[in-house]
Amino acid sequence: MNATANNLTAADPRCDTTAPAITSSTRFCVPAPGRHFELEPRLAQMKQSLRDGYYKRFRTSPAVDVLAECEAERLSWAQRVARLTHRMCEAQQAVIRPEEQIVFTQTTTGLPRIYDDAQTRALTSGSRLHELGPISNICADWGMVLEQGLARRREVALATRARMKDDPDAVEFLDCAVETIDAVLDLASRYAAEARRLGRLDLAQILHEVPAYRPRTFHEALQALRFCHAALWISGHYHCGLGRFDQYMWPYLEADVASGRLDVPGAEHLLAEFFLSLNKDSDLYPGIQQGDNGQSLMLGGVTRDNRPAVNPLTRSVLRVARGVAMIDPKINLRMTKDTGLDLLELAAQLTEIGLGFPQYSNDDVVIPGLIAHGYEPEDARDYTVAACWEFCIPGRGMEVVNIGAVSMPAAVDTALREGLAAGDSFAGILGRVDANMRLQVARLVGSYARLFLPPAPYYSVLMDGCLERGRDLSHGLRYNNYGIHGACSSNAADALAAVKKFVFDEKGVPAQRLLDALATNYEPDEPLRRKLAEDAPKVGNNDDAADAMLVKLFDLFADACEAIPNNGRSGIIRPGSGSAMYYVWLARGHCGMIEPAVGAMADGRKAGGLFSSSLAPSHGVRVRGPLSVLQSYAKLDYRRICNGGPLTIELSDTVFRNPEAVHQVALLIRLFAYVGCQQLQINTLNVETLKDAKRHPERHRNLVVRVWGWSGYFCELDEVYQDQIIGRHTYGE
Amino acid sequence: MLTGVVFDIKEFAVHDGPGVRVTVFLKGCPLRCSWCHNPEGLSPRPQVMRGAAGERVAGQVFTSTELAARLNNQAGLLRAGEGGVTFSGGEPLAQAEFVAEVMDQLDNIHVVLDTSGHAEGAAFRLVASKASVVFLDLKLADPDQHRYHTGANNARILQNLRLLGGLGVPFVIRVPLIPGVTDTEANLSGIAHLIAGVPGLQRVDLLPYNRAAGAKYAACGQVFQPSFDQSRPSNPNAACLEPAGVEVRVL
Numbered sequence: 001m002n003a004t005a006n007n008l009t010a011a012d013p014r015c016d017t018t019a020p021a022i023t024s025s026t027r028f029c030v031p032a033p034g035r036h037f038e039l040e041p042r043l044a045q046m047k048q049s050l051r052d053g054y055y056k057r058f059r060t061s062p063a064v065d066v067l068a069e070c071e072a073e074r075l076s077w078a079q080r081v082a083r084l085t086h087r088m089c090e091a092q093q094a095v096i097r098p099e100e101q102i103v104f105t106q107t108t109t110g111l112p113r114i115y116d117d118a119q120t121r122a123l124t125s126g127s128r129l130h131e132l133g134p135i136s137n138i139c140a141d142w143g144m145v146l147e148q149g150l151a152r153r154r155e156v157a158l159a160t161r162a163r164m165k166d167d168p169d170a171v172e173f174l175d176c177a178v179e180t181i182d183a184v185l186d187l188a189s190r191y192a193a194e195a196r197r198l199g200r201l202d203l204a205q206i207l208h209e210v211p212a213y214r215p216r217t218f219h220e221a222l223q224a225l226r227f228c229h230a231a232l233w234i235s236g237h238y239h240c241g242l243g244r245f246d247q248y249m250w251p252y253l254e255a256d257v258a259s260g261r262l263d264v265p266g267a268e269h270l271l272a273e274f275f276l277s278l279n280k281d282s283d284l285y286p287g288i289q290q291g292d293n294g295q296s297l298m299l300g301g302v303t304r305d306n307r308p309a310v311n312p313l314t315r316s317v318l319r320v321a322r323g324v325a326m327i328d329p330k331i332n333l334r335m336t337k338d339t340g341l342d343l344l345e346l347a348a349q350l351t352e353i354g355l356g357f358p359q360y361s362n363d364d365v366v367i368p369g370l371i372a373h374g375y376e377p378e379d380a381r382d383y384t385v386a387a388c389w390e391f392c393i394p395g396r397g398m399e400v401v402n403i404g405a406v407s408m409p410a411a412v413d414t415a416l417r418e419g420l421a422a423g424d425s426f427a428g429i430l431g432r433v434d435a436n437m438r439l440q441v442a443r444l445v446g447s448y449a450r451l452f453l454p455p456a457p458y459y460s461v462l463m464d465g466c467l468e469r470g471r472d473l474s475h476g477l478r479y480n481n482y483g484i485h486g487a488c489s490s491n492a493a494d495a496l497a498a499v500k501k502f503v504f505d506e507k508g509v510p511a512q513r514l515l516d517a518l519a520t521n522y523e524p525d526e527p528l529r530r531k532l533a534e535d536a537p538k539v540g541n542n543d544d545a546a547d548a549m550l551v552k553l554f555d556l557f558a559d560a561c562e563a564i565p566n567n568g569r570s571g572i573i574r575p576g577s578g579s580a581m582y583y584v585w586l587a588r589g590h591c592g593m594i595e596p597a598v599g600a601m602a603d604g605r606k607a608g609g610l611f612s613s614s615l616a617p618s619h620g621v622r623v624r625g626p627l628s629v630l631q632s633y634a635k636l637d638y639r640r641i642c643n644g645g646p647l648t649i650e651l652s653d654t655v656f657r658n659p660e661a662v663h664q665v666a667l668l669i670r671l672f673a674y675v676g677c678q679q680l681q682i683n684t685l686n687v688e689t690l691k692d693a694k695r696h697p698e699r700h701r702n703l704v705v706r707v708w709g710w711s712g713y714f715c716e717l718d719e720v721y722q723d724q725i726i727g728r729h730t731y732g733e
Numbered sequence: 734m735l736t737g738v739v740f741d742i743k744e745f746a747v748h749d750g751p752g753v754r755v756t757v758f759l760k761g762c763p764l765r766c767s768w769c770h771n772p773e774g775l776s777p778r779p780q781v782m783r784g785a786a787g788e789r790v791a792g793q794v795f796t797s798t799e800l801a802a803r804l805n806n807q808a809g810l811l812r813a814g815e816g817g818v819t820f821s822g823g824e825p826l827a828q829a830e831f832v833a834e835v836m837d838q839l840d841n842i843h844v845v846l847d848t849s850g851h852a853e854g855a856a857f858r859l860v861a862s863k864a865s866v867v868f869l870d871l872k873l874a875d876p877d878q879h880r881y882h883t884g885a886n887n888a889r890i891l892q893n894l895r896l897l898g899g900l901g902v903p904f905v906i907r908v909p910l911i912p913g914v915t916d917t918e919a920n921l922s923g924i925a926h927l928i929a930g931v932p933g934l935q936r937v938d939l940l941p942y943n944r945a946a947g948a949k950y951a952a953c954g955q956v957f958q959p960s961f962d963q964s965r966p967s968n969p970n971a972a973c974l975e976p977a978g979v980e981v982r983v984l
Contacts, residue, residue, distance in 0.1 A: 542806070625744025627755065627807050658984045661747045667814045668745060668753055674813045731745055 036349070037316075037323035042099050043272050047326065051702065055280050061091045061107040070114055077123070078455035078472060080114035081134075082176035085235040085458045087112070089183035092234070094194035096203065102223050102273050103191055103203060104230050106281040111236050127450035130400055132238070132286055135453055135474060137294060137386045137402065139241035140232075140462035141395025143248030146224055149213040150461070154181045157467045170470030176457035177467060184231045184458075185212055218267055221252040222274040228462065230281070235458050238286045239294025239387040242329055243394040246299045246313040253313055264316060271320045278328040287387075288581055289721070291327045291712030294387025300343070301334030301363050304378040309334075315346055321357055322350045327704055327711045331357035332385050336364045337673040344666035351665060351682055352656045356706025359389060359646060360680040362673045366391060369639040369678075373572060375479065388709020389578055389614075389644040389679050390483050395464035398476050399571070400451065401483035401643060404444045405582045406560075406575075408492035408553055409611070410596035411436040416499055417518060420511040426504045433496075434556045440595070441560040441573065444484060447594065449568045480571035483643035486557045487582035487595070488611035490539045490618045493550035494603035498536035501545065514602060521600045521607045533604025533620065540617030540729075541624050542631035551635050558640035576643030577636070577678075580708050583611040584720050610724045613708055614681065616648040619727045626668065626731045634675035646681035646709075647672065652732030653686045681706060690714060690726050734798060737831035740773050740791045740823065742803070748940075748984055749821060750845035750866065753814025755807060757800070759822035759832065760792045763851055765884035766872065767960040768911050770943050772953045774823035782952040791953075797831055801838035808840045817843030817865065824849055829856035836863045847907075850890035857893040858900070866935075867897060867904040872915050874923025882914055882960050891927065898931040906977075907938045910967035914960065921973035929977050936980040942967045 039047060049055070066087050070080045088108060095105040115123065130136075145153070157174045164170040192207035209216060210224035225242075232240045256262035262270075278295050285293040299314045321331045333347055347358050363381075370380035370391060379393045386392045390401035415432035424432070453474035460466035460473040502509040513528060522529040537546035554577065561573040579586075582595065587610050589597040599607040603618060610619060615633050617623045626649055633647050655661050665682075672680045683706040693700035697715035705714045705725050714722060738760040746756040761777025762769075769775065773782060779792030795803075804818050811817050818839065825832050826848050836844055846864040850857065850871075861867050871894075873879040876886040897904055906928050910916040928934055942963075950957040971981040 624742070625755075627744040627753070627810055630810070631807070655747050658747050659982065660751070664745075664747045664751075664753060664816075667816070671753060671810055671814050675810070732747070 037268055037272070037319040039272060039323055040269055043269065043276060046099055046273070046276055047324070050276060050279055050326075055105050056283075058093070058095045058105050058107050059109050061093055063110065064088055064091045064108060064112045066112050066114060067116065076172065077114075078172055078176045078457055081235070081455050082179040082457045084112065084114055085180040085231065086183040088234040089187040089231060092187055094191045096191065096194050096198055096200060100273070101203070101219070101270065102226055102277055103195075103207075104226050104277070106230065106234060106284060108234065109284060124452050127452040128447065129452055129454070130403070130448075133454055134236040134238070135398070135456045135459055136237055137239035137241075138397055138399065138459075139243045139384050139386070139392055139394040140228075140459070141464050142225060142228075142243050142245075142462070144395060144464065145211075145228055145462050146221055146248060146252075147214055149211060149224075150181050150185055150228070151212040153461050153467060154178055157181070157461075160467055160470045164470045167470060173455070173457060173460070173472045174467065174470055176455070177461050180231075180235070180458035181461060184227060187231070188212065188227055215252055218249070218253040218256045218262060219270055221249055222270055226274065226277055231458060232462075233281065233285060237456065237459055241384060241386060241392070241394070242295055242297040243384045244299075244301075244309075244382070245297045245329075246311060246317055247303070247309055250311045250313045254311075264312065268316050268320050271316060272324050275320060275324045275326065275329060279326045282328055287710070289707070289712055289718065290716055291707065292387070292710045293328065294710070295328045295330060296332060296385050296387060297329040298332045298334060298384040299358070300339070301383075302381050304382050306381060310343060315343070318346045318350050318358070321355075322353055325353060325355060325704070327355065327713065330359070330710060332361060333358040334361050334363050334366075335669075335673060336362060337670060339670065339673070341663070341666050341670065344669050345662050348662045348665040348669065352662065352684055354653065354684040355704050356681065356683045356711040359385070359709075360669060360672065360682070361385065361389075361391075361644075362676070362678055362680075364673065365638045365676060365678045366644075369642040372639050373481075373574065373642045379478070385644065388580060389646050389681075390576060391642065391644050393479055395462075396477050397479040398453070398463075398473055399479055399481045399483065400448070401574070401576075402580070403448045403482045403484060405485035405487040405580070405586075405595050406437055406440045406444070406557055407487060407582070407586050407595045407598070408489045408557070409495075409586055409598040409601060411440065412492040412495050412553075413518075413598045413601055414596075416495065416602050417515065420499075420503070420515055423511075426500050429496075429499070430552065433553070434559070437556050438560040438563065441484065441557075441564065443594065445482070445564055445567060445573060448482060451568065476569055480567070480569040481574050482567045482571060483574040483576050484561065485576050485578045485580055485582060485643070485645065486554060486641070487579040488586050489550060489553055489577065489579075490612050490616060491601055491603050491605055493539045493546055493553055494536065494618050494621070495601045496549040496552075497538070497546040498532045498604070499602050500549070501536055502531070518600045518602065522604075529604045529606070531604075532602060534622070536603065538617060538621040538623070540621070540629045540632050542628040547632045547635050550632070551637070554636055554641055558637075574643035575641050577641050577645030578614045578643075578709065579611060579645075583613055583708070583724060587611055588720070610720070610727060613648040613724070613728065614645050617729055619729070623729050627671075630671060630675050630677065633677055638676070638678040641678065644679055646679035647677050648681045648683070648728075650683045650685055650728045650730045652730050653684050655732035656684065685725070685730065687726060687730055690722070694719075694722055694726075734796050735831040735834050736794050736796050737800065737828045737835070738777060738779060738792050738794055739800065740771075740793070746819065749819040749847060750817065750868070752816025752843070753811060754816040754819050754845070755804060755811065756819040756821050756847075757804070759820060759825040759828050761827045762822060762824040762849070763827060763885065764824065764849055767882055767958060768909065768942065770949070771823065772950050772955050772957075777827065780953065782949070783954070784952040797834035798838060801835045804835070804842065805838075805840045808842050811842055817845065819845040819847050819868075820860075821847035824851065826852035826856045826860060829860050833859050833863060836860070850893040851885055852889065852893065854889075854892060854896055857896060861897060861902055862900055864902055867902050868907050868938075869894060869897065869904055870907045870909065871924050871928070872909060872911075874920055874927055878914075878920075882911075894928070894931060898933060901933060903933050903935050905935050905938055907940060909940045909942065910969060911942055911961050912965035912967045913962055916968040916970060918970060918973050921970055922976065925974045925976040934977070934979055936982055937974050937977060939969045939971065939981065939983045941969060941984065
């Protein structure tokens with residue numbers, strides 16, 4: 001509450017009438033309500049403790065072993081997974097710290113085997129697993145889970161079981177589902193008992209209600225989500241998305257505010273603690289590096305029936321994420337060119353602090369693209385993103401959005417080397433690019449033709465229709481598509497543009513000279529390399545000669561994906577534009593990777609040179625600036641590239657020296673949507689700080705950077721990822 | 734048709750006016766401010782810059798039509814971004830007729846003229862009258878100090894300030910805060926009194942000194958010789974500007 005200068009009058013007994021009169025130019029020392037959300041001392045301390053690894057001391061549960069009992073009882077795969085969830089929940093010791101209002105701390109490390117290696121090989125012979133095996137990188141229908149509560153889900157399971165009692169598969173699945181529900185409920189009641197033991201009646205009340213029943217308050221809803229989400233991780237699933245958080249959480253907050261139980265500042269402190277909790281166990285989660293754990297959260301957009309979805313919680317999440325400033329959850333915002341600037345400014349204030357949040361998705365491009373690829377309009381409007389940027393539908397998608405990548409550099413490089421040697425025309429070379437892309441797509445899809453998705457009884461509880469139909473999630477849901485990254489496109493397009501200009505149009509560079517240079521990594525022909533690197537058209541400068549090649553590459557890629565009518569699970573192949581970690585792997589190779597790496601390329605890039613991140617101009621080329629970048633990338637037909645992939649722009653933090661800059665950055669974000677691009681990753685960094693952090697990591701422990709679809713602590717990244725970030729184009733001073 | 738020399742065209746320049754802007758840096762400047770952080774903007778002719786990354790030429794020749802076409806290519810974006818084009822440099826008024834000719838060919842774009850004001854009155858009037866907003870860089874109120882630190886006194890600048898008041902073009906005064914030189918109470922109060930009451934004055938921007946200023950000198954084959962102590966922080970003493978009666982912004 002603000003006191004004003006004129007509250008005190010002479011008649012007020014508090015007023016010393018011998019003192020000078022208080023005039024309007026005097027100000028009381030009452031701070032105005034904070035412009036930004038700040039962690040209260042309790043939470044600031046919690047964050048510090050988290051960063052110091054304080055909660056790791058509770059990881060003292062004895063190692064869980066389920067293999068023996070699985071063998072002894074001759075359990076099926078589904079039963080083993082359920083037993084895994086069961087024993088892992090059971091093994092968690094209830095940890096309630098005095099500073100906590102939202103509880104759960106993982107006390108186990110590692111994941112027990114449910115089969116040994118030989119059994120796994122035998123069971124999956126003739127098929128393959130995806131990454132680590134267990135279902136990952138999808139998003140539960142958290143709204144449904146919270147609204148029903150796990151006790152109701154259990155009733156649904158039992159009702160279906162009764163109805164399908166003559167279907168042994170359904171019965172087995174539903175029994176497994178119930179086993180997992182009971183495990184999670186038991187975990188919650190042990191936490192409730194511990195709360196009572198400690199005299200934390202506030203928590204005990206909550207823990208008796210959730211996650212069994214529908215939450216009565218925002219606080220209960222957060223606690224329910226924490227348990228149900230954490231249970232996924234300890235069941236062996238990963239990249240567990242949080243979905244449209246502001247949509248499903250808002251009703252609980254709205255009711256609290258309406259009844260006067262909670263005000264927005266109080267809600268923001270709870271929200272902050274919930275966000276902190278997502279960072280507590282995350283060092284245990286699988287991913288390329290810490291931070292790549294896919295705890296993606298989506299804000300904004302439209303509702304299933306096409307009404308504006310932004311609500312006060314949307315804004316609070318943006319504010320709180322800024323104040324919490326940690327790498328989880330990963331904030332995403334859906335918007336269009338008509339999104340209010342006030343919301344974009346709030347988002348730009350989060351962009352300012354350099355976490356790489358939010359990642360923006362343009363509904364005007366994404367939703368029609370999904371509908372054009374077979375998604376029901378209501379589902380398309382309900383989209384969220386997976387671990388990086390790939391679109392998925394909460395509760396309804398059993399999609400593998402990252403079966404791999406098409407190496408656009410290799411497609412072009414192979415076509416150029418073979419085509420030039422054979423005396424092809426440029427059209428002939430493009431034909432070879434087409435053929436190579438189809439080959440790469442076919443190889444990837446072929447390698448996933450017999451994908452085995454292990455049963456996932458607990459995840460099935462959280463998805464739409466599995467309990468209702470008596471079928472495990474692994475059998476498929478409404479959407480069963482696969483996604484492929486179209487990786488490292490800018491260098492590939494630049495190489496085509498350079499060859500077209502110098503070898504074919506101007507005929508100034510003989511094909512053999514280029515072939516010789518590529519074969520020798522340009523060592524004896526630096527002048528040629530410089531010419532290709534500096535004088536050829538480059539993607540990102542609104543130069544049609546280069547941009548046309550980029551458009552062509554994605555058209556060919558989309559054609560190749562469209563040519564596959566069925567991915568083996570009655571789904572399609574979705575082409576994307578991200579590069580993920582391929583910006584390193586395709587440049588340097590990677591053990592076990594089937595995507596082809598490349599050496600020197602015709603754009604002047606030498607062997608080993610790192611590629612740019614998703615949609616971004618090639619490293620080291622001269623770019624005019626972010627407006628030209630927008631103009632270049634506006635030329636793509638994003639409706640075809642429906643797996644997603646962000647335009648990636650780095651701003652220097654000096655941009656934000658100007659207090660007006662937040663407004664200008666918001667305008668730039670709106671421009672991204674105005675020109676019709678699909679997704680935007682706009683990051684803030686300071687290259688000098690990053691270089692210093694390489695030299696003196698101890699001074700920059702908490703420095704966060706956006707790596708690709710995730711953010712991580714810079715000093716914890718492998719050096720090659722640090723260098724890739726340092727090498728990015730940065731706009732601003 | 735006139736030609737001009739430009740040494741940079743920067744997209745999304747956030748310190749050069751409102752909204753999403755492109756700043757055109759005209760090459761050549763009649764002043765020699767000792768703190769200048771664009772040494773490649775001093776000489777009007779294209780020149781070679783030699784740095785660690787190799788050589789490049791600073792300074793590209795454009796006809797007015799070529800430059801206008803390049804800017805118009807982004808007109809839609811700049812309008813949608815509630816921004817426009819800023820002519821800066823160097824000193825844009827050293828190529829006043831060229832700049833005016835470019836402006837006449839722009840497609841409904843908001844224009845900021847960012848100038849030192851050290852130019853003939855006719856040149857100043859020619860370009861300023863076409864601008865949407867003028868940024869006038871006032872450094873030193875005292876003429877002798879002005880000559881010492883920039884190579885010329887401020888008589889023309891102050892004449893053009895009065896001219897500006899009569900033109901009816903809104904303007905912003907920009908003061909680079911050079912430690913111990915321009916950021917003193919005396920200087921800032923002096924500036925405040927010079928600008929108070931001039932019609933069209935919107936606000937004063939204080940620009941803290943940029944420590945990276947010296948970086949490009951070696952690449953230009955020049956030596957950075959500041960007339961001030963770089964290690965001192967600049968003092969954004971906004972209170973001294975109160976007599977001007979307008980908002981003071983520290984960038």
